[in-house]
Amino acid sequence: SRHQQTYGQRALRQANPTAKLLLETIERKKSNLAVSVDVTKSKDFLSIIEVVGPFVCLIKTHIDIIEDFEPSLIEQLQDLSKKHDFVIFEDRKFADIGNTVSLQYSGGVYKIASWSHITNAHPVPGPSVIQGLSSVGLPLGRGLLLLAEMSTKGTLARDSYTEDAVRMARSHRNFVIGFIAQRRMGGIGLVDEGADSVADEDFLILTPGVGLDVAGDAMGQQYRSPRQVIFDSGCDVIIVGRGIYGNDLSLVDVIAARAERYMAEGWAAYMERVGS
Numbered sequence: 001s002r003h004q005q006t007y008g009q010r011a012l013r014q015a016n017p018t019a020k021l022l023l024e025t026i027e028r029k030k031s032n033l034a035v036s037v038d039v040t041k042s043k044d045f046l047s048i049i050e051v052v053g054p055f056v057c058l059i060k061t062h063i064d065i066i067e068d069f070e071p072s073l074i075e076q077l078q079d080l081s082k083k084h085d086f087v088i089f090e091d092r093k094f095a096d097i098g099n100t101v102s103l104q105y106s107g108g109v110y111k112i113a114s115w116s117h118i119t120n121a122h123p124v125p126g127p128s129v130i131q132g133l134s135s136v137g138l139p140l141g142r143g144l145l146l147l148a149e150m151s152t153k154g155t156l157a158r159d160s161y162t163e164d165a166v167r168m169a170r171s172h173r174n175f176v177i178g179f180i181a182q183r184r185m186g187g188i189g190l191v192d193e194g195a196d197s198v199a200d201e202d203f204l205i206l207t208p209g210v211g212l213d214v215a216g217d218a219m220g221q222q223y224r225s226p227r228q229v230i231f232d233s234g235c236d237v238i239i240v241g242r243g244i245y246g247n248d249l250s251l252v253d254v255i256a257a258r259a260e261r262y263m264a265e266g267w268a269a270y271m272e273r274v275g276s
């Protein structure tokens with residue numbers, strides 16, 4: 001089954017260039033770790049990425065929380081992406097009508113489509129959110145993740161909402177490369193409608209809500225371990241934020257050691273899954 005295929009084998013079968021790039025990067029670096037850098041100062045943002053860069057396949061950003069944002073920050077992020085060989089994912093969570101999201105994605109202060117390989121959208125508006133983003137991102141070779149589930153207590157993204165997200169993705173396979181979710185979906189599995197084309201599909205599952213030392217935070221976040229996410233639930237990428245950069249952003253050695261630990265646990269869980 002898809003669970004047992006290696007990242008490298010799966011890279012060969014991806015039509016979307018960003019899906020291929022991410023799988024190839026994971027295979028090359030032997031890392032299924034993504035770090036989410038939710039900090040408010042450019043200096044901290046860049047220094048964390050410099051430290052964790054060698055250990056990650058992907059850096060996830062919330063560019064709109066940076067207080068001292070300047071366009072040169074994007075150039076520095078792109079330089080780090082080349083230096084350390086990681087993919088960039090702006091976690092923008094688009095959720096408006098097609099026309100509006102196309103403008104939010106291409107324009108404004110951040111011009112996300114010009115630098116972020118991957119972005120994501122809530123399926124709540126229906127297929128028009130994908131059409132709007134695809135009109136900008138597809139010609140640039142970008143990829144979109146749909147938010148099929150969330151890690152938070154009481155999330156409304158469940159049951160038939162999640163199944164409908166899979167159906168929406170299935171109708172836009174050229175641009176939708178996978179899901180933000182808590183378990184494998186698409187292909188054989190959730191919303192398995194039996195068609196040959198469904199058996200053949202291969203969505204990427206990127207999973208936030210990963211932490212080894214605490215169960216959650218005071219605002220509804222819930223954490224699971226890399227092994228629960230990659231081995232038990234069949235997901236592809238663990239996304240870790242505070243579990244790696246912690247509270248003291250100056251402790252670069254500690255941050256590097258934590259990144260290495262999550263990388264090792266994520267990779268061991270994958271090796272166990274593919275049976276090697």
Ligand code: 5IU
Pocket residue numbers: 036038062091147149150151152180208209210221239240241242243
């Ligand atoms: N994030 C989640 N859960 C979700 C979705 C996104 O935590 O279901 I969708 C984001 C929020 C934050 C990062 O940017 O992933 C997790 O950060 P911590 O590892 O610090 O909790």
